[in-house]
Amino acid sequence: AGWRVRHFAEIDSTNEEARRRAAAGDEGDLALYADTQTAGRGRRGRAWVSPPGNLMFSLLLRPKAGPARAAELSFATAIALHEALATLTGEGFRFQLKWPNDVLLDGAKVAGILLESATGSDGALEFLVIGAGINLAHFPDNTPYPATSVAASLGHHVERRAALAEVLTRLGHWVTVWEREGFAPIREAWVSRAAGLGERITVRLSDETIEGTFAGLRPDGALDLRLDNGASRAITAGDVFLPG
Ligand code: BTN
Numbered sequence: 001a002g003w004r005v006r007h008f009a010e011i012d013s014t015n016e017e018a019r020r021r022a023a024a025g026d027e028g029d030l031a032l033y034a035d036t037q038t039a040g041r042g043r044r045g046r047a048w049v050s051p052p053g054n055l056m057f058s059l060l061l062r063p064k065a066g067p068a069r070a071a072e073l074s075f076a077t078a079i080a081l082h083e084a085l086a087t088l089t090g091e092g093f094r095f096q097l098k099w100p101n102d103v104l105l106d107g108a109k110v111a112g113i114l115l116e117s118a119t120g121s122d123g124a125l126e127f128l129v130i131g132a133g134i135n136l137a138h139f140p141d142n143t144p145y146p147a148t149s150v151a152a153s154l155g156h157h158v159e160r161r162a163a164l165a166e167v168l169t170r171l172g173h174w175v176t177v178w179e180r181e182g183f184a185p186i187r188e189a190w191v192s193r194a195a196g197l198g199e200r201i202t203v204r205l206s207d208e209t210i211e212g213t214f215a216g217l218r219p220d221g222a223l224d225l226r227l228d229n230g231a232s233r234a235i236t237a238g239d240v241f242l243p244g
Contacts, residue, residue, distance in 0.1 A: 028062035053137030084166035
């Protein structure tokens with residue numbers, strides 16, 4: 001699918017704009033990016049610091065699938081971000097993915113994804129908004145886990161427009177794979193880039209913090225956590241802390 005790309009000098013949130021356009025009947029395959037956001041949002045109700053120089057974009061999609069499968073495309077997006085950053089910097093081995101769909105650079109967060117979807121009265125997926133922020137030039141402090149930027153860690157200047165073009169090409173490929181073969185190949189590509197696989201991790205849920213071994217990604221995208229008593233637990237929402 002060809003993407004229609006729209007640019008904004010300043011906006012509240014590209015995710016919010018994508019939702020407005022969905023409500024106004026936009027057909028999808030739309031990419032919106034902004035120089036800055038005044039109300040950028042992150043996962044779990046956090047704000048997303050959005051200074052000029054970083055890439056902030058949202059994609060509006062209208063996939064023909066049930067709402068339960070929406071998250072599968074956020075994993076595809078994380079892979080596309082990883083591939084794009086690897087290609088543009090030539091330092092692919094330093095990037096890894098962290099559940100659910102952060103991108104790490106030398107173990108610090110360099111990009112994040114926020115998925116928002118709407119379901120119609122018939123229970124079908126009406127639209128999907130995948131928002132991503134890549135710290136190309138700047139990164140915030142006071143984050144719950146270490147953060148970095150491409151410029152700070154690699155000394156590379158990656159141009160926003162080049163990064164967006166690369167991500168869109170890669171994601172177009174993965175969406176086609178997803179339509180033809182489902183989640184399995186995406187799951188495999190995600191796991192091959194995952195940080196902390198087989199290691200002890202800490203997961204902070206809204207009401208408790210648990211520890212266990214990161215055993216893999218379940219077929220539905222949940223994190224598979226093996227507890228010390230041998231039981232396995234599916235994590236569908238939470239903050240993951242890797243060792244080191
Ligand atoms: C996270 O918490 O890791 C997700 C961050 C997602 C930020 C992006 S920036 C573009 C889009 N618009 C937003 O308001 N949020 C997403």
